[in-house]
Amino acid sequence: MQSVVSVDVVTLRFWGEDQGIRLGVAPRGHPPFAGELALPGVLLGRGERLVAAAHRALVTKLGAPEPAIAAIGQLVTFDEPSRDPRGPTLSIAMWAVLGPHDSPAQWVSFDSVPPLAFDHNAIVGTARTLLTGLLWKDxxxxxxxxxxxxxxxxxxxxxxxxxxxxxxxxxxxxxxxxxxxxxxxxxxxxxxxxxxxxxxxxxDDDQPSQPLHTRGTVSPDRD
Structure with a gap:
């Protein structure tokens, strides 16, 4: 069976009332793991760029409005063959930062992440280490x-x-x-x-508000 590719987004916020960074998770709407909390994720569409897929996951799975998406970047790939009960699936983990908005997402700290579907707890743990390296350097x-x-x-x-x-x-x-x-x-x-x-x-006002690799086009929703 040929592997498919999912894009799973470690979504962060640090709003005025937040005393620390917060991670966004939401219940899955259908099997596998229906009703369980998970990172927002979608299957990568044919010809779709990674950032476009991440945008789609944020909008459809977290309910984030497009204007609230401040920046997106790529982190790492997870290739454990049994990570998805439906069959072999590669997961490309992305990071995203959202600005203030009303969203049904559940926001938790890195130190209080609940059990998540798939291997998303492992993704969060690895992402925290990588994001520690990005802070101040990016x-x-x-x-x-x-x-x-x-x-x-x-x-x-x-x-x-x-x-x-x-x-x-x-x-x-x-x-x-x-x-x-x-x-x-x-x-x-x-x-x-x-x-x-x-x-x-x-x-400085002339600093870019998005990483150079955050480009893509929008395609229909898939999961």
Whole structure:
């Protein structure tokens, strides 16, 4: 039997009320694993680009509106032959960042991911390690999560939730200063009623908001 290809999306949000990064999952609508939580995923259509398939998964499986999709990129391929009870299926894991919107998705932290269908827990675990490497090194990924302008306290919260440990402030400042197109402004912003105002960082306006490899065309829904 020839393998088919699925595109499964590790979908992230880091909105104003979120104190850490959140991962989107939703119940599957049909077998296998009907009703069980899973990452949004679809089967890759003939002639379809990976990013187009990821867009389709976000819209049809998470209920995300197109304008909320801030950025998409590719992570890794999973090739365990028994990962899908329907037969051999390759899974290409993608990452995506969504901006604020109303969605029926369930949002969880990396440290509280419930049991998921297929091998999606393994995908999440591997993705967390890979995303840890992308944070600060990929300006499009970093900007999609933090926005164009943000206080340093938000960077601390983001780094803590991705890495699992709170970063050293001095090391984090040096890391932020090394991100292409990111600059420390002269502004300070008080985030909480108590505590010192935090330094504000901002991306250059000419920085791309999407990775260069996030291109594709939309095709009909398949799963």
């Amino acid at each position: 300006p499009a990924f970093t900007r999609a999560l933090l926005g164009h302008r943000f206080p340093a306290t938000r960077a601390v919260e983001l780094a803590t939730s991705v890495h699992g440990t709170r970063p050293d402030p001095a090391n984090l400042n040096r890391t932020l200063a090394s991100v292409p197109g990111l600059n420390r402004t002269g502004e300070r912003r008080r985030v909480k009623a108590t505590g010192r105002p935090a330094a504000v960082w901002a991306f």
